[in-house]
Amino acid sequence: MEGVRMVFSRLTVVTVLIPWAVQGEPAPADAMLEAVVVQGRGASAPTVPENLPASTAGVDAGLIAESVNAMTSAETLKYLPSMLVRERYIGDRNGIVATRTTGSIDSAGSIVYADGLLLSNFLGNSYSYPPRWGMVSPEEIARVDVIYGPFSALYPGNSAGGVALISTRDPERLEGHLNAQGSVQDYAIYGTDERYDSHHLSASLANRMGRGSFWLSADRLDAQGQPMSYATAALSRTSIDPEAPPPAVSGAYRDEDPTGAQRLVFGAYGIDHTVQDNLTFKLAYDLTPTLRAAYRSGLWQNDSETGAQSYLRDAAGQPFYNGKVAIDGTLYTVRGLSPGQSESLHYLHGLSLKSDTEGPWDWEAVASLYDYDEDESRSTTANAGADSGLGTRRPSGRITDMSGTGWQSLDGRGIWRSAGQPGSPHELSFGYHFDRYELASVAYATDDWLTGGRGDVQSASEGKTETHAVYLQDAWRLDPDWTLVLGLRPEYWRAFDGVNATSTASQPYASRSKTTVSPKVSLSYQLAADWLLRGSIGQAYRFPTVTELFQKISGTTSDLQNDPDLKPEQVLASEFAVEHALPGGLWRTSLFHQKREDALYTQRDVTVFPNLTSVQNVEEIQLYGIETVLELADLLIIGLDVRASVTYAHSRIKENTRNPETEGNWQPRIPDWRATVLTIYRPSDAWACALGLRYSGAQYGNLENTDTHRSFGDSSEYVFLDAKLSYFPNANWTFSAGADNLTDYAAYVYHPWPGRTFFANVKYAF
Numbered sequence: 001m002e003g004v005r006m007v008f009s010r011l012t013v014v015t016v017l018i019p020w021a022v023q024g025e026p027a028p029a030d031a032m033l034e035a036v037v038v039q040g041r042g043a044s045a046p047t048v049p050e051n052l053p054a055s056t057a058g059v060d061a062g063l064i065a066e067s068v069n070a071m072t073s074a075e076t077l078k079y080l081p082s083m084l085v086r087e088r089y090i091g092d093r094n095g096i097v098a099t100r101t102t103g104s105i106d107s108a109g110s111i112v113y114a115d116g117l118l119l120s121n122f123l124g125n126s127y128s129y130p131p132r133w134g135m136v137s138p139e140e141i142a143r144v145d146v147i148y149g150p151f152s153a154l155y156p157g158n159s160a161g162g163v164a165l166i167s168t169r170d171p172e173r174l175e176g177h178l179n180a181q182g183s184v185q186d187y188a189i190y191g192t193d194e195r196y197d198s199h200h201l202s203a204s205l206a207n208r209m210g211r212g213s214f215w216l217s218a219d220r221l222d223a224q225g226q227p228m229s230y231a232t233a234a235l236s237r238t239s240i241d242p243e244a245p246p247p248a249v250s251g252a253y254r255d256e257d258p259t260g261a262q263r264l265v266f267g268a269y270g271i272d273h274t275v276q277d278n279l280t281f282k283l284a285y286d287l288t289p290t291l292r293a294a295y296r297s298g299l300w301q302n303d304s305e306t307g308a309q310s311y312l313r314d315a316a317g318q319p320f321y322n323g324k325v326a327i328d329g330t331l332y333t334v335r336g337l338s339p340g341q342s343e344s345l346h347y348l349h350g351l352s353l354k355s356d357t358e359g360p361w362d363w364e365a366v367a368s369l370y371d372y373d374e375d376e377s378r379s380t381t382a383n384a385g386a387d388s389g390l391g392t393r394r395p396s397g398r399i400t401d402m403s404g405t406g407w408q409s410l411d412g413r414g415i416w417r418s419a420g421q422p423g424s425p426h427e428l429s430f431g432y433h434f435d436r437y438e439l440a441s442v443a444y445a446t447d448d449w450l451t452g453g454r455g456d457v458q459s460a461s462e463g464k465t466e467t468h469a470v471y472l473q474d475a476w477r478l479d480p481d482w483t484l485v486l487g488l489r490p491e492y493w494r495a496f497d498g499v500n501a502t503s504t505a506s507q508p509y510a511s512r513s514k515t516t517v518s519p520k521v522s523l524s525y526q527l528a529a530d531w532l533l534r535g536s537i538g539q540a541y542r543f544p545t546v547t548e549l550f551q552k553i554s555g556t557t558s559d560l561q562n563d564p565d566l567k568p569e570q571v572l573a574s575e576f577a578v579e580h581a582l583p584g585g586l587w588r589t590s591l592f593h594q595k596r597e598d599a600l601y602t603q604r605d606v607t608v609f610p611n612l613t614s615v616q617n618v619e620e621i622q623l624y625g626i627e628t629v630l631e632l633a634d635l636l637i638i639g640l641d642v643r644a645s646v647t648y649a650h651s652r653i654k655e656n657t658r659n660p661e662t663e664g665n666w667q668p669r670i671p672d673w674r675a676t677v678l679t680i681y682r683p684s685d686a687w688a689c690a691l692g693l694r695y696s697g698a699q700y701g702n703l704e705n706t707d708t709h710r711s712f713g714d715s716s717e718y719v720f721l722d723a724k725l726s727y728f729p730n731a732n733w734t735f736s737a738g739a740d741n742l743t744d745y746a747a748y749v750y751h752p753w754p755g756r757t758f759f760a761n762v763k764y765a766f
Contacts, residue, residue, distance in 0.1 A: 046145050047167045049154055050415065051427055051475035053485040053522030053536050055577050055590050057081050057629065057645075058145035061169070064138070066680055066726055067690040069738040069759040071181050071200045071221065073136040076144050077164065079678045079692060081629045081645035083146060086127070088751050089225030090183060090198045091274040093134070093302070094127045100148065100647050101573075101594045101623055102161030103669025103699075104715075104749055107131075108545055108600075110161035115168055115296060117350040117368040118409045122158065123437050124547035125600060125615075131164075132370065134276055134300040135348050137219040139179050139202045140168045148627075149573050149592065150540035153471040153487030153520050154413070154429065157540035160571040160594070170284065171206035171213050178203050178764045185757040187226040189746065190253045191311035192268050198223035215282040220275070227309070228270030228751045230712050231336040235262045238331040246324040246331065247385070249312040258707030258714035264327065265712075267337045269308035270751075277301040290357040298348035306340040314386070323384040335381070339389045341450060342377035346370065358422055363414040372440075375402040380449035389449065397449025398458065404440035409433070427475040436466040439546045456503055461562075463498035463509070463550030467491055467543065473520070480526070485536075487520035493543045498550035498564060509550060509564040516541040516568065530581035535574075542569040548600060548615045561614035569617075570597040584633035593624040601668075603703050605658045618656045618703075621667050625649035639682040646675045653703065665705040669715055673697035686729060690738075692722040701750055710748065718747035724759075734763040 046058050057080050064076050074085040074095040082100035086092075102109035108125035111118070114136050121129040147155075147163040155163055181200040187193075204217035234257070240246070253265040277300070284294040312320040312334065321337040350368040355361075380397030383389035411433050418426035442460045446452035473487035493516070498509035522536035544566040552562050577590040598617040605612045627647040635642050651667035666672075675695040682688050701707045701715035710716040724738030737760050744756040 047165050048145050054151040055148045060143040066688040069740055070138045073138045074133040079676045080146050082627055082647045089754055091221050091223030095130045095133055099161040111158050112164045114166040116366045122545055124545045134278055135298040137202050142167045142169045151536040151538040153473040153489040157542040160540045171208050174207040176205045176766050181761045183757050183759045187755045190265050196224040211286040213284045217280045219278040222275050225272040227268035230268050231266040232263050233332050236330045236332050240326050240331055246326050247314050248326045249314050249320045251311045251313045256709050258709050260709045266312055266334045267310040269336050271307040274304045291355050294352045296350040300346045302344040304342045308337040310337050318386045321383055338380050338383055340379045345374040347373055360417055360420045366411045368409050370406045372402050372405040378449050394448045394450050396447050399444045399446050402441050407437045409435040425477045429473040431471050433469040437546050438464045460501040461551035463546045465495045465546045467493045483524045485522040489518040491516050495549050500552050532579040535576045537574045540571045563614055567598045567617050569599050585631045587630050589628040591626055596621040603659055607658055616658055620654040622654050623651035641680045644677045662703040666700050668700050671697040671699040688726040690724040694720045714748045716748045736761040
């Protein structure tokens with residue numbers, strides 16, 4: 001891939017120079033730059049807060065419909081600059097947001113809101129705690145905006161990576177929508193050669209009646225994913241005991257692991273079939289022409305079955321799943337080829353009250369509640385030999401119940417404008433924030449892993465965290481061209497009621513608290529009507545999550561130890577951005593830097609014996625980079641639009657006393673280069689053709705940087721080519737077809753990315 005990286009390094013230079021080559025005439029005088037937002041033709045206005053001291057990007061529903069094969073709301077971020085959602089297959093519940101400074105398992109490093117309601121799951125910081133994408137159907141999204149970096153005092157320290165703001169549609173009249181989508185993926189790796197189909201149906205009805213409006217929608221996704229993991233083992237030199245020989249099997253595949261060492265592959269598992277239902281009800285009422293009350297309720301239900309496929313066959317031709325085996329006269333142990341099942345029922349409730357006078361004072365109050373009403377998963381590791389775990393006599397297993405887990409948040413925001421209107425010499429934003437996260441996880445033994453009742457408690461983890469914060473931010477227009485934004489965010493954080501228990505012992509943890517103050521400063525200069533320069537510096541604290549503090553996780557091969565004494569991450573970030581409005585387009589280039597102290601990572605502590613794997617504080621990580629974004633409309637011919645972004649990031653571990661060998665290594669899951677190119681051609685109002693490219697460069701999956709070979713278990717570079725063709729015969733009907741990963745490029749984010757996938761879509765609206 002060295003040649004690909006060279007292409008993108010040159011593309012960065014070209015992208016920086018293009019604005020001067022294409023500008024021709026200056027942009028209109030009214031093209032005053034405050035926030036550069038990538039958006040479609042006739043797009044809705046960005047939903048970012050006023051006086052934002054940070055770079056932004058966004059897409060609206062029209063651009064999403066023309067360019068993205070989206071069966072879930074997570075996919076709508078696909079072509080935003082420096083963004084990645086780790087959706088490994090359609091319907092993946094582990095869709096972590098990665099940004100230019102955070103990796104694809106750093107779930108607490110960014111924030112996702114929908115209509116001001118918190119979707120981010122800050123119960124933990126790993127693949128298990130993604131935003132609750134299922135609470136928003138892609139059909140109801142009006143636009144998505146992303147804010148880069150922790151430069152606004154309005155957001156907590158989790159904004160260090162970025163903030164994604166999803167805005168949903170408000171009806172202006174009676175309207176209805178019907179949507180049917182299907183996809184198919186032919187997947188062939190090792191001994192798996194299958195076709196995986198997915199289907200998505202949604203319907204909505206909305207209306208505005210006088211002062212009030214409502215939106216009611218139902219959404220069902222029935223998706224089948226490709227294998228997520230493979231049972232493997234390094235080449236063995238262990239001889240067979242002739243007194244007690246294990247079964248001899250064949251069918252294993254041989255390849256190289258991410259370090260380049262030889263291994264055997266025994267089978268695939270984590271093959272997920274998920275059926276997800278989402279019901280949404282929104283109600284809004286204009287109490288006055290400038291004061292609106294709104295309520296949103298969401299229900300998300302999931303039924304999931306994960307299967308396993310063994311490549312091994314014994315002498316009788318029967319599949320072999322788990323246990324000791326003989327392969328070519330050598331002893332191996334097969335693990336992981338076991339099924340699983342889960343059922344979930346979650347609720348989201350949100351209530352808001354917002355004024356919009358554009359006068360001296362405006363304010364907003366938002367309260368939300370997310371509840372794991374039911375959340376049960378079942379698993380087994382006891383199926384052995386020819387037992388798939390799905391027969392009439394099933395093995396024992398474990399039931400994990402997380403019912404009662406959830407979070408609450410409350411925000412009060414206000415703004416004062418010194419001259420009584422937007423654009424005043426002083427615009428003072430202020431507010432209060434509260435959130436509480438509660439973990440309730442209990443694991444039970446069961447005689448029958450699939451249908452058995454709950455037996456003895458094997459383990460239990462409980463705990464709570466809460467944060468109180470206030471903020472003050474003043475946008476001070478020093479003169480018509482200079483604006484200084486000063487912000488301050490004091491926060492009080494507390495962790496309490498933490499306990500870990502087993503069947504024989506209980507370990508309670510003492511309460512903890514921490515007070516922090518995060519200053520922010522930004523200075524921007526309007527060089528001309530279409531040129532803006534901005535420099536921003538912001539400090540932020542990312543507090544430990546409740547699971548990092550209080551939950552010990554026991555696995556089949558290793559344990560992950562919690563640490564109730566973790567320190568919060570401290571982030572110092574800076575950005576210098578140049579933004580330029582082009583005729584029918586825009587250009588931005590940003591230089592960015594981030595210093596993370598006490599970064600929270602799961603790693604091996606080599607200073608103790610035996611070595612302990614746990615969430616630990618890494619003393620210092622430094623990252624700097626450059627990001628350039630370009631949007632051009634009607635390029636060369638009328639109807640041809642191009643949107644491109646290129647990002648380079650250089651990230652190094654500077655100090656790590658618990659694992660000194662990692663010092664000087666790359667920060668995990670941060671690629672050196674990443675890029676997107678999206679071209680849309682509209683030959684007429686009835687047709688839109690889109691071709692997109694997504695590139696991610698070299699990166700590592702662990703702090704040790706040992707994974708250098710592209711195979712299962714590696715975080716590899718990739719080049720994905722996507723396409724979509726849309727036909728709009730009239731105002732009611734839409735037909736589209738497309739494909740993701742057209743070249744069927746095999747890549748991994750530890751787990752396999754999807755192979756070539758075809759899509760078809762029919763929509764009807766009135």
